[in-house]
Amino acid sequence: xxxxxxxxxxxxxxxxxxxxxxxxxxxxxxxxxxxxxxxxxxxxxxxxxxxxxxxxxxxxxxxxxxxxxxxxxxxxxxxxxxxxxxxxxxxxxxxxxxxxxxxxxxxxxxxxxxxxxxxxxxxxxxxxxxxxxxxxxxxxxxxxxxxxxxxxxxxxxxxxxxxxxxxxxxxxxxxxxxxxxxxxxxxxxxxxxxxxxxxxxxxxxxxxxxxxxxxxxxxxxxxxxxxxxxxxxxxxxxxxxxxxxxxxxxxxxxxxxxxxxxxxxxxxxxxxxxxxxxxxxxxxxxxxxxxxxxxxxxxxxxxxxxxxxxxxxxxxxxxxxxxxxxxxxxxxxxxxxxxxxxxxxxxxxxxxxxxxxxxxxxxxxxxxxxxxxxxxxxxxxxxxxxxxxxxxxxxxxxxxxxxxxxxxxxxxxxxxxxxxxxxxxxxxxxxxxxxxxxxxxxxxxxxxxxxxxxxxxxxxxxxxxxxxxxxxxxxxxxxxxxxxxxxxxxxxxxxxxxxxxxxxxxxxxxxxxxxxxxxxxxxxxxxxxxxxxxxxxxxxxxxxxxxxxxxxxxxxxxxxxxxxxxxxxxxxxxxxxxxxxxxxx
Amino acid sequence: xxxxxxxxxxxxxxxxxxxxxxxxxxxxxxxxxxxxxxxxxxxxxxxxxxxxxxxxxxxxxxxxxxxxxxxxxxxxxxxxxxxxxxxxxxxxxxxxxxxxxxxxxxxxxxxxxxxxxxxxxxxxxxxxxxxxxxxxxxxxxxxxxxxxxxxxx
Numbered sequence: 001x002x003x004x005x006x007x008x009x010x011x012x013x014x015x016x017x018x019x020x021x022x023x024x025x026x027x028x029x030x031x032x033x034x035x036x037x038x039x040x041x042x043x044x045x046x047x048x049x050x051x052x053x054x055x056x057x058x059x060x061x062x063x064x065x066x067x068x069x070x071x072x073x074x075x076x077x078x079x080x081x082x083x084x085x086x087x088x089x090x091x092x093x094x095x096x097x098x099x100x101x102x103x104x105x106x107x108x109x110x111x112x113x114x115x116x117x118x119x120x121x122x123x124x125x126x127x128x129x130x131x132x133x134x135x136x137x138x139x140x141x142x143x144x145x146x147x148x149x150x151x152x153x154x155x156x157x158x159x160x161x162x163x164x165x166x167x168x169x170x171x172x173x174x175x176x177x178x179x180x181x182x183x184x185x186x187x188x189x190x191x192x193x194x195x196x197x198x199x200x201x202x203x204x205x206x207x208x209x210x211x212x213x214x215x216x217x218x219x220x221x222x223x224x225x226x227x228x229x230x231x232x233x234x235x236x237x238x239x240x241x242x243x244x245x246x247x248x249x250x251x252x253x254x255x256x257x258x259x260x261x262x263x264x265x266x267x268x269x270x271x272x273x274x275x276x277x278x279x280x281x282x283x284x285x286x287x288x289x290x291x292x293x294x295x296x297x298x299x300x301x302x303x304x305x306x307x308x309x310x311x312x313x314x315x316x317x318x319x320x321x322x323x324x325x326x327x328x329x330x331x332x333x334x335x336x337x338x339x340x341x342x343x344x345x346x347x348x349x350x351x352x353x354x355x356x357x358x359x360x361x362x363x364x365x366x367x368x369x370x371x372x373x374x375x376x377x378x379x380x381x382x383x384x385x386x387x388x389x390x391x392x393x394x395x396x397x398x399x400x401x402x403x404x405x406x407x408x409x410x411x412x413x414x415x416x417x418x419x420x421x422x423x424x425x426x427x428x429x430x431x432x433x434x435x436x437x438x439x440x441x442x443x444x445x446x447x448x449x450x451x452x453x454x455x456x457x458x459x460x461x462x463x464x465x466x467x468x469x470x471x472x473x474x475x476x477x478x479x480x481x482x483x484x485x486x487x488x489x490x491x492x493x494x495x496x497x498x499x500x501x502x503x504x505x506x507x508x509x510x511x512x513x514x515x516x517x518x519x520x521x522x523x524x525x526x527x528x529x530x531x532x533x534x535x536x537x538x539x540x541x542x543x544x545x546x547x548x549x550x551x552x553x554x555x556x557x558x559x560x561x562x563x564x565x566x567x568x569x570x571x572x573x574x575x576x577x578x579x580x581x582x583x584x585x
Numbered sequence: 586x587x588x589x590x591x592x593x594x595x596x597x598x599x600x601x602x603x604x605x606x607x608x609x610x611x612x613x614x615x616x617x618x619x620x621x622x623x624x625x626x627x628x629x630x631x632x633x634x635x636x637x638x639x640x641x642x643x644x645x646x647x648x649x650x651x652x653x654x655x656x657x658x659x660x661x662x663x664x665x666x667x668x669x670x671x672x673x674x675x676x677x678x679x680x681x682x683x684x685x686x687x688x689x690x691x692x693x694x695x696x697x698x699x700x701x702x703x704x705x706x707x708x709x710x711x712x713x714x715x716x717x718x719x720x721x722x723x724x725x726x727x728x729x730x731x732x733x734x735x736x737x738x
Contacts, residue, residue: 157637157639181643207632215627284647292615
């Protein structure tokens with residue numbers, strides 16, 4: 001890496017003592033690049049074994065990479081922590097202006113430890129940290145608290161404001177952290193870790209220049225990448241209808257989870273399709289900093305006030321495929337308006353949309369089957385498509401007035417361990433499922449992936465290929481494909497390159513960009529480092545007590561047929577075994 | 586379109602080309618223009634950018650694209666105590682002579698539209714020179730380099 005690069009600076013913040021210091025970790029960044037690679041090593045160092053995820057000793061690590069602020073779409077921030085939701089590795093990525101702001105403030109990573117006794121927010125700038133009182137912000141929605149900080153603090157346009165809503169304050173184990181109102185550290189409960197530290201928000205701001213190795217080469221490589229990003233058909237897809245386009249195609253395929261996976265085809269899918277959202281609601285498209293793609297779709301949503309004639313509120317609500325699946329087809333919501341209403345509530349409360357939707361879906365089925373009664377739901381009747389009940393249930397699982405909502409606030413694995421219904425509790429490795437009932441590879445991917453996300457190894461894409469070609473790979477081949485994809489993605493996320501640009505950033509291209517910022521890595525070196533990072537993540541999970549033999553396969557996914565046929569439990573188990581055998585030390 | 590531009594540029598009343606914000610509602614807030622502007626100096630990052638994009642009170646309301654309008658009679662030049670900001674001979678706007686600049690920030694105060702930025706590292710203002718490099722990095726055609734006639738800013 002380049003001598004003057006401020007990337008090697010790691011900002012440590014101790015909330016308990018209200019102190020901060022900066023450590024130079026050049027070697028760490030030289031070896032593991034940044035992002036995921038650096039964050040897992042910092043987590044290993046900072047998180048004591050068996051730490052309670054909601055205790056002061058659980059660290060929050062944010063990391064960016066050497067390409068951030070230098071090349072386009074290296075604009076994600078990796079957050080790592082011990083997850084209060086699944087108990088092991090917590091890793092979540094978000095865009096917005098977060099990564100650029102951290103880099104421009106002159107840091108490669110930020111580690112937040114300890115806990116404050118009163119609500120606070122942090123202002124991070126080039127010269128360090130200011131600890132600000134957040135008592136007046138406590139209890140506010142993620143939207144309003146963001147607005148308050150935006151007005152109070154300087155640096156508009158050069159800052160990120162990460163914050164939590166009430167879900168984080170109330171320690172819902174799948175509370176998210178919202179950044180720039182519409183991007184999220186969504187999965188695995190970073191919001192609850194913020195809440196446990198009485199940390200309402202973190203604002204990071206800065207503006208600086210970064211040196212490159214060779215100016216001419218820099219401009220050349222930059223222009224090539226920029227052009228491929230703007231022209232690539234994949235990027236066009238994300239830009240036009242956005243990820244919401246998947247609603248239609250997955251439904252056609254018969255892979256759109258519907259009513260807690262009672263089916264994989266939704267009769268009202270067209271009402272909540274990307275096309276319908278664009279036609280009826282799309283109000284503006286926006287982008288993360290330093291990304292020409294602009295995949296963020298905002299609906300302009302107008303609603304009348306019920307008791308006042310000619311009185312309307314118009315809001316912007318962000319939509320994407322996963323939230324539409326979780327708060328649409330998965331709970332039988334049949335109109336785009338109602339789906340947007342739920343999306344807005346989830347945004348304000350600061351919940352992970354996927355886990356929240358799947359939790360509502362499980363609760364609905366559990367109530368139908370008589371596992372929970374009306375007292376437990378405080379009189380709410382959860383029925384498919386019942387918007388009013390779902391809206392109330394979301395608020396209740398944040399307020400947690402009784403044991404049932406307290407359990408639901410810890411996810412479906414936990415709730416079903418108390419009330420029963422594990423067969424239809426659709427979580428893998430403790431994390432509620434994303435919207436792809438495409439076949440066994442998707443599920444094997446949720447189970448093997450280090451963060452139990454569809455983005456770990458994109459198993460759904462293997463299923464879709466297999467559906468198109470008619471070829472059926474054996475478990476070992478699936479395990480190989482998942483492992484090799486997940487290993488390479490460690491490099492992308494260490495360089496914090498958005499996965500949407502993964503086709504533009506081929507291994508060769510990545511090596512070329514790295515040269516410009518002073519890293520001499522061959523493609524082989526990169527693959528090797530990717531495998532090493534994956535192993536470090538696995539070791540962290542093992543250290544914290546994770547074992548793949550304890551992974552659970554809910555029966556529901558076997559009962560509902562996928563586009564490539566009925567899933568066999570053995571097949572998935574074999575993929576999982578084979579994957580873990582390949583990553584044994 | 587192209588030809589018309591040429592005639593305009595050669596006209597005796599022409600101020601030459603300057604950067605226009607065609608329609609800020611087309612802006613997606615990606616800030617690629619800001620990064621492009623910084624690359625003029627062969628550097629990455631943002632501190633040398635003479636163009637700024639920020640939200641209009643939250644990204645949902647859209648963005649303000651702030652850049653020098655190339656005033657014919659620029660207030661920034663008037664308040665410069667060391668004459669470090671020289672009016673450009675033919676075009677509107679100013680050129681900074683960094684040797685003369687003492688970093689007093691008067692120019693920032695004087696610019697009504699806030700289009701003068703501060704390079705903290707150099708302790709000097711950064712002001713658009715209307716080179717148009719950013720135009721090529723705006724995929725949504727928010728920016729355009731266009732000819733202007735005297736009195737027709």
